[in-house]
Amino acid sequence: MFTLIKNILIIIMLAWGYVFFSFTSAFASDMNEAIAGHVIKQQVQGNPVDSSALFEAEMQRVAHNYSLEMISVLQKYLPSMLDSISAELRAKADKNYKCALQSDEYKNKDCK
Numbered sequence: 872m873f874t875l876i877k878n879i880l881i882i883i884m885l886a887w888g889y890v891f892f893s894f895t896s897a898f899a900s901d902m903n904e905a906i907a908g909h910v911i912k913q914q915v916q917g918n919p920v921d922s923s924a925l926f927e928a929e930m931q932r933v934a935h936n937y938s939l940e941m942i943s944v945l946q947k948y949l950p951s952m953l954d955s956i957s958a959e960l961r962a963k964a965d966k967n968y969k970c971a972l973q974s975d976e977y978k979n980k981d982c983k
Contacts, residue, residue, distance in 0.1 A: 906925070913920050970982035 906929075910920050910925070966981060970979070973979060973982055
């Protein structure tokens with residue numbers, strides 16, 4: 872009876888461990904560790920590493936992450952940016968209309 876319970880607990884713990892470790896996502900540091908490990912492995916094996924291509928790929932990855940971040944910022948603040956731009960355009964249009972209504976003899980100081 873005791874061995875049956877012990878075996879069931881071991882099976883449950885193994886199943887839980889499998890579920891926990893199979894559904895974890897990769898972290899950003901995992902990529903850096905993988906790249907560093909690969910470079911070290913290649914150096915130990917005596918294979919040359921093209922560092923310029925490695926740096927270029929890393930810069931592309933950083934630029935891509937930066938562009939994704941900027942897109943999310945633009946999505947968040949675009950309505951307020953558009954409101955301020957439209958308010959500025961309305962003010963300029965009102966000023967042009969006001970200046971167009973004034974005669975040449977009398978011009979406001981903003982219209983001169």
